[in-house]
Amino acid sequence: MIKNMMRPLLGAALLSVLTAAAAGNTGLAFVHGTGHHPDAAKEYWTQAMIDSVRQGLPNRNLVIVINCDFSQYMWAAGASGCLADQLYPFIVNNNITDLVVESHSNGGNVVRWLMSNPTRDSRYPAIIKAIRWVNAIAPSSLGTPLADATISGNVFESSLGWLLGYKSDAVRQQQVSWMASYNANWLYGTAGRPALPKPFYSVVGTDVDTSPLDGDSYCGGYGLNVGLEVTQAWLNSCSDGFINCSSAAGAGSNWFYDKARTIGGEPLSHNQSRRQCFGLDTILRNDL
Numbered sequence: 001m002i003k004n005m006m007r008p009l010l011g012a013a014l015l016s017v018l019t020a021a022a023a024g025n026t027g028l029a030f031v032h033g034t035g036h037h038p039d040a041a042k043e044y045w046t047q048a049m050i051d052s053v054r055q056g057l058p059n060r061n062l063v064i065v066i067n068c069d070f071s072q073y074m075w076a077a078g079a080s081g082c083l084a085d086q087l088y089p090f091i092v093n094n095n096i097t098d099l100v101v102e103s104h105s106n107g108g109n110v111v112r113w114l115m116s117n118p119t120r121d122s123r124y125p126a127i128i129k130a131i132r133w134v135n136a137i138a139p140s141s142l143g144t145p146l147a148d149a150t151i152s153g154n155v156f157e158s159s160l161g162w163l164l165g166y167k168s169d170a171v172r173q174q175q176v177s178w179m180a181s182y183n184a185n186w187l188y189g190t191a192g193r194p195a196l197p198k199p200f201y202s203v204v205g206t207d208v209d210t211s212p213l214d215g216d217s218y219c220g221g222y223g224l225n226v227g228l229e230v231t232q233a234w235l236n237s238c239s240d241g242f243i244n245c246s247s248a249a250g251a252g253s254n255w256f257y258d259k260a261r262t263i264g265g266e267p268l269s270h271n272q273s274r275r276q277c278f279g280l281d282t283i284l285r286n287d288l
Contacts, residue, residue, distance in 0.1 A: 024097030027062040027130075028054055028288065029087060033105025033274075034170045036069040044104075045274055052281035053102065056288030064090045070106055071168035074113040074182075079170075081121070083110055088123040091130045099127075100288055101134040104274045105242070106170055108139030108200075109179075109187075112251060115196050116188040133199035134252075135284065138273045140243050141190065141202070141251035143179030145234050147171050179247075189251035200252030203280075205240030206259060207267035208232060216266050219277040228269045242270035 030050060032040040041047050045065065054063045068082035091099065103111050111134055118124045140147075150171055172178065189196040208229045210217045217225055228241025238245035245257070258268040262278035273280065 024095040025062055026058055026098040026100070026132075026288065027064070027090065027094060027096035028057055029063070029090070029099060029101045030065045031083065031101060031103040031107035031111055032066060032068070032070065033103075033107045034070055034168070034174070036071050038067050040067050041065040046276070049274065049276050049281055052276055053284045053288070056285035062094055062096065066107075068110075070110060071170045073169045073173050074106075074110045075117075075120070075186075076169070079110050080113050083114060084121055084123045084127060087127050091127060096130050098132050099130045100132050102137065102284060103134055103139065104137045105270065106140050106174060108134070108136035108141060108202075108251070109173070111136070112141070112187050112189055112196065112200065115198060115200075116186060118197070128197050131198040133201060135201055135203060135255065135287065136248075136252065137203040137280075138205050138240055138243050138248050138268070138270055139202055139251065140174050140179070140247055141249075142183070142244075142247035143174045143176040144243050144247060145176060146231055146242060147174040148176055149234050151175060183251070187251070191250075196252060201255035202249050202252055203255055203268075203273065204245050204248040204257045205243070205268040205270060205273050206238050206245055206257055208239075208241040208269040209267060216264070216278070220269065220272040220275040224271045225269050228271060240268060240270040240273065 030040065030045055032044040037044050041050055050063065050065060054060045057063065064086060066083060066086050069078040072078045074080055090096065101111060114124055115128055118128055151167055183190040183193065188194045189200050208225055210222070210225045210229045232239055232241050236244045259265040261283055262268065262280065264278060266278040268277060268280065
């Protein structure tokens with residue numbers, strides 16, 4: 001609770017210093033989750049979500065939507081390398097010194113890899129320096145049993161392909177034991193490990209609602225939410241249909257659990273946490 005109270009004060013103080021020093025500009029980056037998304041604005045976040053959040057920027061043009069192949073391992077050229085390919089020129093060309101990153105799902109792992117391994121790429125230090133903080137929405141920081149089930153063949157692939165991307169390297173990476181190994185050896189921010197160089201704040205989804213008589217169940221797509229309710233059978237009672245709450249809150253610091261901040265105290269399914277559902281876009285906008 002104390003951290004949540006200090007967080008906006010930290011942001012305000014940082015922005016004040018940057019403004020006074022005329023050091024640069026505030027930018028906004030959206031980093032998608034698992035899968036190959038050449039047009040993430042359209043097929044992952046929706047333009048409406050992006051346009052709503054960007055209203056909080058001093059200059060609403062300083063936004064970038066990452067379009068990468070996150071079906072690969074987080075350290076691959078097509079994953080963290082692609083993230084750097086797009087973030088670095090955005091930062092340099094626009095003199096971004098205050099970058100807020102909105103990541104979703106496995107995108108949080110890719111960002112954490114970049115921040116945990118600054119010597120792996122000559123561009124990483126400049127990117128890290130520019131970051132104010134990362135809002136990790138529903139991150140799979142400790143992995144997910146769904147990845148284990150998919151790789152082992154216990155779940156029919158086509159039933160989870162839309163969510164996981166089938167048996168890709170990124171799905172293998174998100175197996176619980178694999179993420180435990182990465183967290184223990186390569187990634188920062190989890191218990192017993194060094195802190196990340198910039199704040200990594202998690203937003204945790206706690207449930208999936210799919211009543212056909214409840215209009216809230218249709219936000220983000222009723223069919224997708226039904227699929228997530230089915231996948232909850234492989235997860236703990238506290239989960240968003242893809243990520244257990246313990247995994248989403250497993251790295252960095254907790255910002256909030258959905259019901260504490262959403263309109264009507266509604267839960268955010270894994271699909272709804274990348275959409276304009278229950279005021280999430282306004283929460284992220286006000287955070288800028």
